[in-house]
Amino acid sequence: MAAERRRRGAEGPREARGRPRERDRERGAARGARGGRAALGLAAALALGLGLAAAAAALGQWGRWRAAARAASPHPAPPALPPGAAGPRAAPRRFWGSYRPHVYFGMKTRSPRAVVTGLMWLQQREAGGGLRHTCEQGDGLASYGWLRHDGDNFGVQDLRDRGLLLRTEFVKRHGGEHGGDWSWRVTARPEGAGSPASLVSLFFYVATDGQGTLQPHVEDRTRLAAVSGTSEELGDFRITFLRPTSESGEGSTYSSYHYLDAWSPGLHRLTDVVRSSLSDRFVFSPPGGPRQRFVAVDTFHGLPGAAEAARSHLLLHQVTLRLPARVEVTFESGSVRDRRGPLAGPALTAELARHEAAFERRFEETFGLERKGFPPAQRRFAQAALSNMLGGMGYFHGRSLVQSPLHEHPVPYPETSLFTAVPSRSFFPRGFLWDEGFHQLLLARWDPELSREVIAHWFDLMNAEGWIPREQILGEEALAKVPPEFVVQHSETANPPTLFLALQQLLGTAPLPYLRRLFPRLRAWYEWYNSTQAGPLPYTFRWRGRDTDPERFLNPKTLASGLDDYPRASHPSADERHLDLRCWMALASQVLAEAAERLGEPAEPYRHMQRALSDSELLERLHWAEELGAFADYGNHSRAVGLRREAGRAAPGRPPPAPRLVRVVREAPRPRFVGALGYVSLFPLLLQLLPPDSPRLAPLLAAMRSEKQLWTPFGLRSLARDSPLYMQRNTEHDPPYWRGSVWVNINYLALRALHAYGSLPGPQREQAAELYRELRHNLVANLYRQYAESGYLWEHYSDSSGAGQGSHPFTGWSALVVLVMAEDY
Incomplete structure (x- = not known):
C-alpha cells in the first residue's frame, strides 16, 4: 500500500498541466488535500514499518541476548544438593579431607x-x-x-x-x-x-x-x-x-x-x-x-614480576x-x-x-x-586402586569460562562448588564429566551416599539450557594446571552422559526425596542432548564441536565424544550419524523412564524413545556397515587420506619456515559408512542394546576375539590392527591416542556386557562366557603386572606390550579393575 500511495502522488501534477487556473486552484486544493492525506499515510506507513523493523530488531537482539545469557546462567530448578549439605553441620565426617589431589x-x-x-x-x-x-x-x-x-x-x-x-x-x-x-x-x-x-x-x-x-x-x-x-x-x-x-x-x-x-x-x-x-x-x-x-x-622479598x-x-x-x-x-x-x-x-x-x-x-x-582366591599382593593392589580414587577426591570452588555461539568472547559462569573424583592427580587434577560416570560405578559400591552427593554436585553445575560443562576448572589452583586452549568450555559441546551408568546402578536404592530433587535436572539434561545433538534423520545423533580445520588433522578430532582422535568421517558435516552417541541416548532414555516410574511421573515418552533407539531393524538400517561386518558411523568420508610434509611459504626477507605435515586426500569423500572397526563399533554390545539372539552379536564377538582386529593379551584394543588409521599420528605433534591402545573403561563395559550375554539364553551364550573369562584374566593380570613393575595405574596400555602409557598415576576409570576382580557389574 505504501508503494501504491507513492505512485499516486507522483501522477497528480502531470494530470493538471494546461487546465484553467481557477479549476486548477480548485482541483489543486482537492489534490493538495488528497496529497496531504497520502503524504500523511505514507509517513505513517513508513513510521509503522520502521517501528516494526526496529521492534523486530530489538526483539531479535533481546532474544539473542537472552539465549546468550542462558548459556552462563544457572538452571532455575531447585538445587539437587540442599544448601549447606556439604558443610560441617550436615556432613561433619566429610568436612575435612585430603581434598587437594x-x-x-x-x-x-x-x-x-x-x-x-x-x-x-x-x-x-x-x-x-x-x-x-x-x-x-x-x-x-x-x-x-x-x-x-x-x-x-x-x-x-x-x-x-x-x-x-x-x-x-x-x-x-x-x-x-x-x-x-x-x-x-x-x-x-x-x-x-x-x-x-x-x-x-x-x-x-x-x-x-x-x-x-x-x-x-x-x-x-x-x-x-x-x-x-x-x-x-x-x-x-x-x-x-x-x-x-x-x-x-x-x-x-x-x-x-x-x-x-x-x-x-x-x-x-x-x-x-x-x-x-x-x-x-x-x-x-x-x-x-x-x-x-x-x-x-x-x-621473603616478593615474587619477581608479580603484579x-x-x-x-x-x-x-x-x-x-x-x-x-x-x-x-x-x-x-x-x-x-x-x-x-x-x-x-x-x-x-x-x-x-x-x-x-x-x-x-x-x-x-x-x-x-x-x-x-586372590592372593594378598593382588588384594593390596585392589585396595590401593580404590584408595587412590577416594584419596583423589577434590573440593573445588570458582568459575568456569564459557562461550556460546552467541557470545563474541568467553564469559564467566556463576561461582560454584564441585565435590568430585579426578582422573589423575598429576595431569588431570580436576573434574571431567564423562570420567565421573565411570568413577561413580566404583565409588557407589563402596559408599552409595557419597556417590549420590557427588552426582548431585555435578547436576547443580547445569546451566539454564540443561548443559553441563564437560571440564571443570574451578579456582586458581585448578586453572594453573590447564593449557590455555582447553580453558574455555563451549556450550554447544556435549560429553558422553556416563552419569546415567551410575544412576542406573543407584536408582533402586536412592531415597525418593533425593531422586525428586534430581529429576528436573535429569530431564533438562536429557532434553538438551535431544535438542542440540540431534542427527540428520529421526533417531540419529551427531556430536557437535568436531575440529573443522581439514588441513591440520589426518582425521578431525571429536573431543566431545570422549574418544578424541578415534576415526570418524574424514570430512565433518551435518550429515553425520554417530553410533556411540545414539547408544548413550538409548541408555539415558531407559534411566529417565525408570526414574519417572519411581516418582510417578509420565514415563511413556522416555520408554518410546528407548524402544526406538533399541529397535534392531532401525539400528541396522542406520548403522550396520555390511562391508565392515560391524556397526559404524556414517558421514562424508574418504578412505584414502594421509599426511604429507609440505614446505611453508616464506615471508619477504625471512627464511622459509620448517616443512609441516598437512593432510592430503587421494580419494574424494562421499556419504558412506566409516571403515573403522573398534570401540565405537561395539557400542550396541557394550550398552547391551542387542538382544541375545541378535544375528549381529556373532560377528561382533568374532571381531573382539580376533588378534588381527581387537584382541590382545592385555585387553581389547581401541582400533583394529587392520584399520587404515591404526596407530597413525593425527598431526605432527599429536600421537595416536584412541587408535589402538587398551583403555580400561571400555574394557570394563565389554566385560559387563559379556557377563550379561554369557548368562542369558541365546546362540552366543557359551562364546560370550568364554570371551568374558579370557578377557577378564588378561585385563586383571596386565594391570597388576604393570602396577607391580611401575608403581602406578596408567591412563591406557600398549596393545603390543601391555606397558602403561599416558598420564600416571591414573586412578580414575582405570581403578574399575577392582569391580572386574570382584565381578561386580
Whole structure:
C-alpha cells in the first residue's frame, strides 16, 4: 500500500498541466488535500514499518541476548544438593579431607575459601634436590599413592623419591561443630640408593585463601611451634608442630628449624613463594656429627614480576633432619569441648590401627576378593586402586569460562562448588564429566551416599539450557594446571552422559526425596542432548564441536565424544550419524523412564524413545556397515587420506619456515559408512542394546576375539590392527591416542556386557562366557603386572606390550579393575 500511495502522488501534477487556473486552484486544493492525506499515510506507513523493523530488531537482539545469557546462567530448578549439605553441620565426617589431589599431601575443608594445609619436602644434596609440592610427572617419583584410604576417617600413602621413602598418614577425630580434629604423621626413611645419613627438609604449611586469620607462635626465634587461627567455616583452631622423633616414635632427634611468614598472590603460587625464599647460607651441625650446608627458607622479598595483590597468608614450618625420623602435626578445633587428649604418639598409632582393621573388613565385605582366591599382593593392589580414587577426591570452588555461539568472547559462569573424583592427580587434577560416570560405578559400591552427593554436585553445575560443562576448572589452583586452549568450555559441546551408568546402578536404592530433587535436572539434561545433538534423520545423533580445520588433522578430532582422535568421517558435516552417541541416548532414555516410574511421573515418552533407539531393524538400517561386518558411523568420508610434509611459504626477507605435515586426500569423500572397526563399533554390545539372539552379536564377538582386529593379551584394543588409521599420528605433534591402545573403561563395559550375554539364553551364550573369562584374566593380570613393575595405574596400555602409557598415576576409570576382580557389574 505504501508503494501504491507513492505512485499516486507522483501522477497528480502531470494530470493538471494546461487546465484553467481557477479549476486548477480548485482541483489543486482537492489534490493538495488528497496529497496531504497520502503524504500523511505514507509517513505513517513508513513510521509503522520502521517501528516494526526496529521492534523486530530489538526483539531479535533481546532474544539473542537472552539465549546468550542462558548459556552462563544457572538452571532455575531447585538445587539437587540442599544448601549447606556439604558443610560441617550436615556432613561433619566429610568436612575435612585430603581434598587437594594436585598436591602430594594436603588437607582442606569443603569450603569455598578454605584454610589449606600441606607438605613440601626437599632432599639436601650437594647436587641440589628439587622442591616437591604439587604432583608432577616431571618430578620422576618412582611411585606415589594411597595404600589405604576409606574416604572419611584416615589414609596411608607412600611416596618414593630417589632413595627417600615418605609415608604420610592422617586420622580424623570427629567432634564439635566444625568437623573435629585431625593429626598427621610423616615418617621418612632411606630406601634403595639412599644413605642413612641423608639430610631431608620437611615443610609443613597452613595458608588462607582470601579470608581467615593466622597467628604464628615461634620458639627460639626460628621454630614455628604452632599456629592459631580463625575462619568463617572453622571458627577458632590451633595447629601444633610436634618435635621430631625416631622412626619408632621413641626419643627425639636433632633437627634444624626455620619458618616462613609470607603473603602470596594466591594458593596457586605457594610453591613459587617458598622456592624464592630459599637460601643456601645455612649449616646443619649436629653435636659430634658432620657439618653440612643446606638450603632453608629465609626472608621473603616478593615474587619477581608479580603484579597480583597478595591475599593468601602463608605460615610454614621447616624441619631439617637426618633419616630415619618421624614428625607429627595436630589440628585441634576450638569447638571440641570434650577432647580426650592430643591425637599424637601412641594414641595416633592406636587410631590408625583401628581404622586400618575396619578398612580391611569393609573391603572384603564389599568386594570379596579373598573369597575369590586372590592372593594378598593382588588384594593390596585392589585396595590401593580404590584408595587412590577416594584419596583423589577434590573440593573445588570458582568459575568456569564459557562461550556460546552467541557470545563474541568467553564469559564467566556463576561461582560454584564441585565435590568430585579426578582422573589423575598429576595431569588431570580436576573434574571431567564423562570420567565421573565411570568413577561413580566404583565409588557407589563402596559408599552409595557419597556417590549420590557427588552426582548431585555435578547436576547443580547445569546451566539454564540443561548443559553441563564437560571440564571443570574451578579456582586458581585448578586453572594453573590447564593449557590455555582447553580453558574455555563451549556450550554447544556435549560429553558422553556416563552419569546415567551410575544412576542406573543407584536408582533402586536412592531415597525418593533425593531422586525428586534430581529429576528436573535429569530431564533438562536429557532434553538438551535431544535438542542440540540431534542427527540428520529421526533417531540419529551427531556430536557437535568436531575440529573443522581439514588441513591440520589426518582425521578431525571429536573431543566431545570422549574418544578424541578415534576415526570418524574424514570430512565433518551435518550429515553425520554417530553410533556411540545414539547408544548413550538409548541408555539415558531407559534411566529417565525408570526414574519417572519411581516418582510417578509420565514415563511413556522416555520408554518410546528407548524402544526406538533399541529397535534392531532401525539400528541396522542406520548403522550396520555390511562391508565392515560391524556397526559404524556414517558421514562424508574418504578412505584414502594421509599426511604429507609440505614446505611453508616464506615471508619477504625471512627464511622459509620448517616443512609441516598437512593432510592430503587421494580419494574424494562421499556419504558412506566409516571403515573403522573398534570401540565405537561395539557400542550396541557394550550398552547391551542387542538382544541375545541378535544375528549381529556373532560377528561382533568374532571381531573382539580376533588378534588381527581387537584382541590382545592385555585387553581389547581401541582400533583394529587392520584399520587404515591404526596407530597413525593425527598431526605432527599429536600421537595416536584412541587408535589402538587398551583403555580400561571400555574394557570394563565389554566385560559387563559379556557377563550379561554369557548368562542369558541365546546362540552366543557359551562364546560370550568364554570371551568374558579370557578377557577378564588378561585385563586383571596386565594391570597388576604393570602396577607391580611401575608403581602406578596408567591412563591406557600398549596393545603390543601391555606397558602403561599416558598420564600416571591414573586412578580414575582405570581403578574399575577392582569391580572386574570382584565381578561386580
